Amino acid sequence: MARIFVITDRRSEWKALVSGAYSISGEKPLVVTADKAIAQAAADFGADAALMSGAEVFWNYTDTIAALVEELQPAGCFFGTSPDCRLVSGRLAAKLGISAIPDAKSIDNTYAIEHLIYGGSVVQTSKSTGKQFVALFGPGQFEEAAIPEQGTVMNVDYVEPKWQIAVKEKKTKEISAVDLTAAKRIVAVGLGISKKEDLDMVRELAALLQAEMACTRPIAEGLDWMEPERYIGISANFVKPDLYISLGISGQVQHTVGITDSKVILSVNKDPDCAMMKQYSDYCVAEDLYKIVPALIERLKK
Numbered sequence: 001m002a003r004i005f006v007i008t009d010r011r012s013e014w015k016a017l018v019s020g021a022y023s024i025s026g027e028k029p030l031v032v033t034a035d036k037a038i039a040q041a042a043a044d045f046g047a048d049a050a051l052m053s054g055a056e057v058f059w060n061y062t063d064t065i066a067a068l069v070e071e072l073q074p075a076g077c078f079f080g081t082s083p084d085c086r087l088v089s090g091r092l093a094a095k096l097g098i099s100a101i102p103d104a105k106s107i108d109n110t111y112a113i114e115h116l117i118y119g120g121s122v123v124q125t126s127k128s129t130g131k132q133f134v135a136l137f138g139p140g141q142f143e144e145a146a147i148p149e150q151g152t153v154m155n156v157d158y159v160e161p162k163w164q165i166a167v168k169e170k171k172t173k174e175i176s177a178v179d180l181t182a183a184k185r186i187v188a189v190g191l192g193i194s195k196k197e198d199l200d201m202v203r204e205l206a207a208l209l210q211a212e213m214a215c216t217r218p219i220a221e222g223l224d225w226m227e228p229e230r231y232i233g234i235s236a237n238f239v240k241p242d243l244y245i246s247l248g249i250s251g252q253v254q255h256t257v258g259i260t261d262s263k264v265i266l267s268v269n270k271d272p273d274c275a276m277m278k279q280y281s282d283y284c285v286a287e288d289l290y291k292i293v294p295a296l297i298e299r300l301k302k
């Protein structure tokens, strides 16, 4: 079987993608990256690495990656889900004359890919009609397992694209160190929380439980009360903790597709008929979270 390319610009996700690619094809994957640290770490993890350089932004590497695909003829390309990966995967797929498959959940050894469609409410299985496939896997889709070999790093010639994207301005952004996909306990909040300051009591509860804090998308994108790395669902993280506590979350499918691998789900919601309570929870508390969270904190402190 041909090897799979793993294309990513995020230090948090390449190991899982490499492990998944190796388990499917049985061949050492090739990590294609512009990050020297990722390339070296990938070789130590057992994969080979192709180190690109010369472009100011990751987006401008599409032609370089396409040339590598043409030369090495991989079975396909696993992409991560960063904004850059989404953009480059689409451009690469267009160059290969196929479709990029976003929101991929799993892949078998015939390269049939299960992926979410209709906002996460339906799982569809698709196969590429071209020589390669291009699929985007979010965090948490594969277990990390090192390959018992040492890989090599090769340098790749930059292929200058006809249309380059130029950087006009750069703003630094704080990167959150949280890795929800590895968390054993998660306390997640939704729009049932009415003020940003009220997150402090949830933070206290999470600390007492030694849990990570997480949220639904509107809390992170829209209200901007928590970092985007902390929201769960189709557009972000898929988690699999032993305990997932949901506080004021209604259970819309775009969120719940990311929590179904949790071992135990406990929900607190004023509405006993919401989907989170009726369809997804092992334990339900039909109450105001503003009563339950302080009571839990008090009990845990004792």
Ligand SMILES: Cc1cc2nc3c(=O)[nH]c(=O)nc-3n(C[C@H](O)[C@H](O)[C@H](O)COP(=O)(O)OP(=O)(O)OC[C@H]3O[C@@H](n4cnc5c(N)ncnc54)[C@H](O)[C@@H]3O)c2cc1C
Pocket: 119, 189, 190, 191, 192, 193, 215, 216, 217, 218, 219, 231, 232, 233, 234, 235, 236, 247, 248, 249, 250, 251, 252, 253, 254, 255, 268, 269, 270, 271, 274, 287, 288, 289, 290
């Ligand atoms: C293309 C697309 C992608 C999306 N991707 C994601 C994604 O990845 N992740 C994600 O999370 N969302 C995603 N969304 C948004 C998603 O559809 C929902 O809008 C969102 O998940 C709802 O968040 P929520 O449960 O916090 O809010 P709501 O649906 O408003 O629910 C709030 C809940 O709080 C309860 N409540 C209110 N007050 C209290 C109280 N005092 N005590 C207890 N309970 C209370 C209410 O009964 C209600 O059930 C996506 C949407 C689209 C269109």
